[in-house]
Amino acid sequence: MKLFLKSLMVENDVAIKPLSLISRSERNAGADEEGVYLMDATYEKDFTVRNSGKSFFLVWKVMQICYQLLGIGKQATQREIFYNILSTSSSYITSQNQVNSAIQDAVAVLLCTRRSLGILASSKGAVVGRLVIKEHGGDTVDCSNLGSSSYPISADMNMKQHFYSDARYILVIEKDAIFQRLVEERFFLKVPCIIMTAKGFPDLASRALLHRLHQEFPSMLIFALVDWNPAGLAIICTYRFGSIRMGLEAPRYVCDVKWLGLRNRDALTYVPATAFTSLTDRDMTQARSLLASKMLQNHKQYKQEILEMLTFGQKAEIEALYAHGYEFLAKFITKKIVRQDFI
Helix, strand or coil: CHHHHHHCEECCEECCCCEEEECCCHHHEEEECCEEEECCCEEEECCCCCCCHHHHHHHHHHHHHHHHHHHHCCCEEHHHHHHHHHHHCHHHCCCHHHHHHHHHHHHHHHCCCCCCCCEECCCCCEEEECCEEECCCCCEEECCCCCCCCEECCCCCCCCCEEECCCCEEEEECCHHHHHHHHHCCHHHHCCEEEEECCCCCCHHHHHHHHHHHHHCCCCEEEEECCECHHHHHHHHHHHHCCHHHCCCHHHCCCCEEEEECCHHHHHHHCCHHHCEECCHHHHHHHHHHHHCHHHCCCHHHHHHHHHHHHHCEEECHHHHHHHCCCHHHHHHHHHHHCCCCC
């Protein structure tokens, strides 16, 4: 960061210079068992280039806000940063995505993490089960003793809490409704586990918590239960490999997540014929994108699952298992864990 600041000075005068950023493109990305990573290719965002002025300004505006936050020891979510810019420089933005992109650009310029810039991750996830959390302020939360409730995952990715657990597994559930079913049944008392959900596609805070739990308890196996469709596998890949868009930060949020279900064999064995729906054009596009992605090139079982899905031409949701009774879900998960039926 110091080198970046020094590069802005030309004979003691501040110069408006192009910003040099690590390229977040497919061409500049690689993938291995540790996740997605970016290579050395860079590009410049130049204030003088037509149509680049606004995005150039937004990167500087984000860095200004982060400088102010760090100066007063505060943090802000991406949404709060959006409204900050909207209230002071509304002519430069029209959507949250522009600010999100500017934050990623700032990270690429400074080669640091959004956490170190004081940026919080908006969280929608929850956790429950055999996990005790001792907060930084001294309060202790037993996630197995919350009744029908769950513990909201913190947006603060500095993770100053201390964690204690006697669980053997971590279950990552795609859908909140399935998560709530397992909470209601107190599944974690039957199978010693921690259960968490991001309520759909994983937000950064949920990924950060899962990564931290994996670091704290490396012997715990992590299982994912998702719908049998391309989006389900995309969710697993995000937890396991990260994304090119956040390639500079990926190692801080990935961990070895096993695909417990639903998989091809599960769908064909347990899902009634009437519960399948046809793959949409969007599903097929996402499936082909996954097949071509670098992160799956050494994962033949994942690719085979996608190919079988495309051949079958249909998809199924976890809720289809309820055709065998509401109690079947817990039995299904337990049976697959005991039989080590995962990839």
